[in-house]
Amino acid sequence: MGKRCICNVVVHVPEELNVNHLTERINDFYIEIAERRLKNSGLPQEKQIAVIDRIMEKRKDNEGVF
DSSP states (O other): OOOOOOOOOOOOTTTOOOOOHHHHHHHHHHHHHHHHHHHHOOOOOOHHHHHHHHHHHHHHHHTTTT
């Protein structure tokens, strides 16, 4: 594993925090990571769109899992 790879993410939730707000922030975090990695990938735009489509398909498939 490389030096700059995220190994674990630990989230401590205070009792007064709105869990929905936390979920939105975590989702935003992952979206930012995906955007940054796609920009740095050097893939043509068509392939980047295909990657995004695949991610969306996977999310829809896993929606009912939790």
